[in-house]
Amino acid sequence: MKHVANWALDIAALRGASYADVRIVAQSSRALTTKNGKVGSASDAESVGMSVRVIADGAWGFAASDDLSRAAVEATAGRAVEIARASARVKQHDVQLAPEKAVTAEWTTPHKIDPFTVSVEQNIDLLLKVDSELRAVAGITLAETNLNFNRDEQWFVSSEGANIHQTKYSTGAGYAAYAFAGNEIQKRSYPNSYGGQWQNKGYELIEELRLAENARRIAEEAVALHHADQCPEGALDIILDSSQLGLQIHESVGHPIELDRVLGMEANFAGTSFLTLDKLRTLRYGSELVNVVADARQEHGPGLGTFAFDDEGVPGQCTPIITNGLFTGYLSSRETAHTIGENRSGGTLRAEGWNRLPMIRMTNISLLPGHEPLSLEELIAATDHGVFMQTNRSWSIDDKRYNFQFGCEIGWEIKRGKRARMVKNPSYSGITTEFWNSLDAICSRDEWTLWGTPNCGKGQPQQVMGTGHGAAPSRFRDIKVGSAYRGS
Amino acid sequence: MLTKDQAGDIFNRIRKLSTADEVEVLFSGGAFALTRFANNTIHQNVAEENHVVSVRTVFGGRTARATSNKFDDESLSWVVAASESLAKVQHPDPDLLPMPDSREAAGAVGQDQFGEAPVPANTIPSRHFAATAGITPELRADCVSKIVGVAEKHKLTAAGIFSSAESIEGIFNSRGLSDWHTQTLAEISITMLGADSSGWQKANSPDAANLDPLTLGETSAQKARESSHPQEIPAGKYTVILEPAAVLDIVGFMFWDYSGMGILDQRSFLTGRIGSKLFGENITIRDDVAHPLQSGSPFDGEGMRRRRVPLVENGVVKRVVYARATAERMRRSEFRDKAGPIQATGHGFALPNEMGEMPLNIVFAGPQNPQTVEQIIASTERGVLVTRLWYIREVEPFEKILTGMTRDGTFLIEDGRVQCGIRNFRFNESLIHMLSNVEAMSEPVRACGEESFDMVVPAMKIREFNFTEATKF
Numbered sequence: 021m022k023h024v025a026n027w028a029l030d031i032a033a034l035r036g037a038s039y040a041d042v043r044i045v046a047q048s049s050r051a052l053t054t055k056n057g058k059v060g061s062a063s064d065a066e067s068v069g070m071s072v073r074v075i076a077d078g079a080w081g082f083a084a085s086d087d088l089s090r091a092a093v094e095a096t097a098g099r100a101v102e103i104a105r106a107s108a109r110v111k112q113h114d115v116q117l118a119p120e121k122a123v124t125a126e127w128t129t130p131h132k133i134d135p136f137t138v139s140v141e142q143n144i145d146l147l148l149k150v151d152s153e154l155r156a157v158a159g160i161t162l163a164e165t166n167l168n169f170n171r172d173e174q175w176f177v178s179s180e181g182a183n184i185h186q187t188k189y190s191t192g193a194g195y196a197a198y199a200f201a202g203n204e205i206q207k208r209s210y211p212n213s214y215g216g217q218w219q220n221k222g223y224e225l226i227e228e229l230r231l232a233e234n235a236r237r238i239a240e241e242a243v244a245l246h247h248a249d250q251c252p253e254g255a256l257d258i259i260l261d262s263s264q265l266g267l268q269i270h271e272s273v274g275h276p277i278e279l280d281r282v283l284g285m286e287a288n289f290a291g292t293s294f295l296t297l298d299k300l301r302t303l304r305y306g307s308e309l310v311n312v313v314a315d316a317r318q319e320h321g322p323g324l325g326t327f328a329f330d331d332e333g334v335p336g337q338c339t340p341i342i343t344n345g346l347f348t349g350y351l352s353s354r355e356t357a358h359t360i361g362e363n364r365s366g367g368t369l370r371a372e373g374w375n376r377l378p379m380i381r382m383t384n385i386s387l388l389p390g391h392e393p394l395s396l397e398e399l400i401a402a403t404d405h406g407v408f409m410q411t412n413r414s415w416s417i418d419d420k421r422y423n424f425q426f427g428c429e430i431g432w433e434i435k436r437g438k439r440a441r442m443v444k445n446p447s448y449s450g451i452t453t454e455f456w457n458s459l460d461a462i463c464s465r466d467e468w469t470l471w472g473t474p475n476c477g478k479g480q481p482q483q484v485m486g487t488g489h490g491a492a493p494s495r496f497r498d499i500k501v502g503s504a505y506r507g508s
Numbered sequence: 509m510l511t512k513d514q515a516g517d518i519f520n521r522i523r524k525l526s527t528a529d530e531v532e533v534l535f536s537g538g539a540f541a542l543t544r545f546a547n548n549t550i551h552q553n554v555a556e557e558n559h560v561v562s563v564r565t566v567f568g569g570r571t572a573r574a575t576s577n578k579f580d581d582e583s584l585s586w587v588v589a590a591s592e593s594l595a596k597v598q599h600p601d602p603d604l605l606p607m608p609d610s611r612e613a614a615g616a617v618g619q620d621q622f623g624e625a626p627v628p629a630n631t632i633p634s635r636h637f638a639a640t641a642g643i644t645p646e647l648r649a650d651c652v653s654k655i656v657g658v659a660e661k662h663k664l665t666a667a668g669i670f671s672s673a674e675s676i677e678g679i680f681n682s683r684g685l686s687d688w689h690t691q692t693l694a695e696i697s698i699t700m701l702g703a704d705s706s707g708w709q710k711a712n713s714p715d716a717a718n719l720d721p722l723t724l725g726e727t728s729a730q731k732a733r734e735s736s737h738p739q740e741i742p743a744g745k746y747t748v749i750l751e752p753a754a755v756l757d758i759v760g761f762m763f764w765d766y767s768g769m770g771i772l773d774q775r776s777f778l779t780g781r782i783g784s785k786l787f788g789e790n791i792t793i794r795d796d797v798a799h800p801l802q803s804g805s806p807f808d809g810e811g812m813r814r815r816r817v818p819l820v821e822n823g824v825v826k827r828v829v830y831a832r833a834t835a836e837r838m839r840r841s842e843f844r845d846k847a848g849p850i851q852a853t854g855h856g857f858a859l860p861n862e863m864g865e866m867p868l869n870i871v872f873a874g875p876q877n878p879q880t881v882e883q884i885i886a887s888t889e890r891g892v893l894v895t896r897l898w899y900i901r902e903v904e905p906f907e908k909i910l911t912g913m914t915r916d917g918t919f920l921i922e923d924g925r926v927q928c929g930i931r932n933f934r935f936n937e938s939l940i941h942m943l944s945n946v947e948a949m950s951e952p953v954r955a956c957g958e959e960s961f962d963m964v965v966p967a968m969k970i971r972e973f974n975f976t977e978a979t980k981f
Contacts, residue, residue, distance in 0.1 A: 053862055058861035060861070061861050064574040064575070064591070066583075068577060080550075080551065082555070083556070086557065103554070104553070107550040110550045139597075140594055144597065144598070176659070199804050285546045287665075288669060288699040289958060340857070375556040375558055377552055377554050414903050415901055416913065417899055418898070418979045418981075419913065422980045425936075476651070480542060480544055501978045503936070505903070506936070506976060508937055508938050508941070
C-alpha cells in the first residue's frame, strides 16, 4: 500500500503542503445478536478507504475517499491541500508539530484465535444457549445477547518518512435479561451492560468470559430486583464494582484530561474541562491512594486502548495521570504537546476509521490496584454501613466534567460487614474531585479487570472509539446516594 | 454521487451473483464536508466521499446482511457470498415475510383500515438543493470568518461547525421494488465563550439558504454575555422555559418506545398504556415525513413508503409505528388488544434487526394560542430559561425518568424578565410528568440538538421541573 500512499504524498508536496500523512485502512466486522430465542441480526461488513491529512499555509486540511485508484487518491490529496488553504483564512497562528522520529514498523494485536475463523454456527449456538438459560428463569420477558468481532488493518505513511503497518483485533460479548412486571422494568447484564466486555484480543476472550455459566444467576437477579427494596437515600459509603468504576474513570478522569478539550477545541460539542492548565501538578485530584495512568502499551494488558503506534505515528506510551492523588498528566498529541511544556506527544491521536480525522482519545485510563492484599469480600467485611453497586445502568456528567450521576443495575446494602439485602435502583452523584478524594480503599490486583468501553463518542463529525479502563472494586466515603429518584 | 441508474446496474450484477431465494440491496452514502472552529480558528476541516452497498439475502426463511464500500466484481462477489453464508446457517425465522413488491410498498396492497395511506411521493418537497451540494471549503471558511467577527466584536471566543452534505439512499429488491432518495443538508452550530459563561445556537436545513450564521452568532453571543457572572440558586422544582432545542433533546428519548416491537418486547413505557391519557390535553404529536420542515427519506428499511401516523392526540397515546413483520406478529400476539391500530406504517429499520421500527419525523402540533419565547418569559413570575440540555440518559425506563444537565445559557427569570445567568443544574425528571405540566408553547420550529434527531417542536413552559443538583459553573 505504500505506493498508494506515495501518490498522495507526492501530490500534497507538489501543491505546497509542509506536512502530510496518509492512512489506508481496511476494516472488517462481524456482529451477531439474538433476542428471545431467535437470531436478531447477523451481519458482516467491510470498509476500505484512504485519507490524507496535510498542513498547508500553517493550517490543517483533511480529505478521504473510498476510491483507491491513482486518480482518486491524487484528487483526494489535492482536495486536502485546498481545504487546508481555506482553513488558513481563519487562523490565529500556524500549526506546529512536536518532533517525532519517523519509523518503519509492523505490529499486530497479540491473539490466540482469529475470531473470524470461528464458525458462525458455533457462535450462534453459544448465544442461543445463553438465551435459553436466561429465559429459563420465570419472569424474564426479554433476553438479548451479542458477539462482535473487529479487524482493522492500517498503513500509515508520512512525509517525514514513517511507514507503519498495524493490524488490530477486538472482540466483544455480553447479554442482558429484562423483567417487566407491574409498572417496572428491571434489567441485569453480564459481564457488563451496553455490549458486555470488550478487549483487543481474539476469540479466547469469549472462552474466558464464561458466558453461559453466569446466565442463570443474572436472570434470577433481574427477577429478584422486583421484590427488592428501593436503595436507601442519603450520604452513604459506597463500594463500586470494577465495571462501574471503569465507567466512572472514563467519565470523570478520562475525558477531562483530554488536552484538546482543555484547550477549547471541543467546546461546541463534547465541552471543555475543569482541568485548566494551571491545575497540572497542583491539583489534589484524589486521595493518596489514587494512582491513574494512561497506558497504551502492550504490557498494560489487552485493552481497547492498546496499540503500538497512534494514528500520527507516535509510539504507545504510559503517562502518569494521577500520582498519589496529585494531578500529573494530560492526554496529548503532536499539535498540543507544547501547551503543557512537553517536547513530545503522549501518543493518543486515533481515528474511528479511514474517513475520520485522528483526534485525542483515551488509551487505557486505569486506576492502579491497591498495594495491600484486599479482596472484594474483605472490603465488604470492613464496611460498617454502605451500598455495594454493580453494573452501570445510566451515566451523565456535565460539560466541564464536574457534576456526575450514575445509576447501577443492582445494589446490596451492607450492614456490619455483611450484604444485608438486595436493593433496586441504586444511584449516586457528586463532584469529580470531591468524589476521588473520598476514596479510602482499593482492592488488590486479583480483583483488577481491564474493561473495554467500545462506544465512546467525541468529535464533529462524531467518532466512536474503544477505550480501556482497568479498575478494582473500591470504596468511597460519604457519597450522595439516591437523588436520581428524589421528587421525579 | 451514485445515481439510481448506476445503482440499478450494480443491483443487476448482484442478482446474477446470488443464488438466494430473494435479494435486497440498500445503497447509501455521498459527500460530506465539515469545517470546525475553536478559539476563533479553523482547527479541523474535513471532507469525505463514500458509498456503501448492503446486501440481504433470504433462503427459506433465513436471512442475513453483508456490507461493503467497494463496487468492483471481487467485492460484490464477496458481499453476496458473505450474506449468503451467514443466512444459510441461521434457523428459519417463522416471522420473516417475503420482501415487499412495489405495489405493497406504495400501499396498494393490504388493509388500510386506519385512513392513513402512504404519503404520495409528489407531495413531499424536494430535499436536494444544488447550491447546498456545491458549498466549497472557501465558502465555509468565509462564513466562519463572519462568525469569528461576531465573537471578536463582543470580546468572546467562538467554537462550532459549518457542515454540508449531499447524500443518497436507495433500495432495490428481487420482487421488483426500487426507490431512491437524494438530499442535501447544511448545518451550523455555534458556541460563544466568555470568561465564565457561554451561549449556543444550532440550525440545519436541506437548503443552506435557510441558515443565517450572523443571527445564530449574535444570539449565541448575547446568551454568553447575559449569562456571565452566573449566580448559584438552590436546586428544586422550578417553572422552566425550554427553548426548542432543549425540548427536542429531552423528548427524543421517548420515541424509541413508539414502536410495535417495543410493546412486544415489553421494553416500551407505552406497554399497556396505548389509549391512555398519559400527557396534558395540549400535547399532540404525529410522525409526518412530508412536513415542510422535515427531512429524510420517504421509505423505510424494506422500501415501504412512510405513512403519517398520529402518535398522541390531546394527551392520549393513540398509536405506535410498525414494520411489516412487527405488525404481523402483533396481530397474533397477546398484546394485540392493547397495541392500538396495527398496520405496517413504513417505519421499519433495515432487516435483520432487533429494534423493529421507530418514528423519525416527529412533529408537535402548535398550541391554540402560540406565544413567542419572549412572551412566555414575560408571563413568568419566577422560573428558569434553558437554552440547551446535555448528556441526557434514562434513569428509569417505565416512568421515563431522565437525567441530564443544562448548558450554554441558563437564566433566572423573575417578574417576567431575565434577571441573570445561573449555574447549571442537573435534572431528574419524568417525561410523563413533564408533558403533563406544559403551561405554554411557541409555534413549533425545526430544531436540532446533540442528543436526539431533528424534529419540529415548540418551546415549552413547564411547571415543577425537577432540578436535583447544581454544578460549579
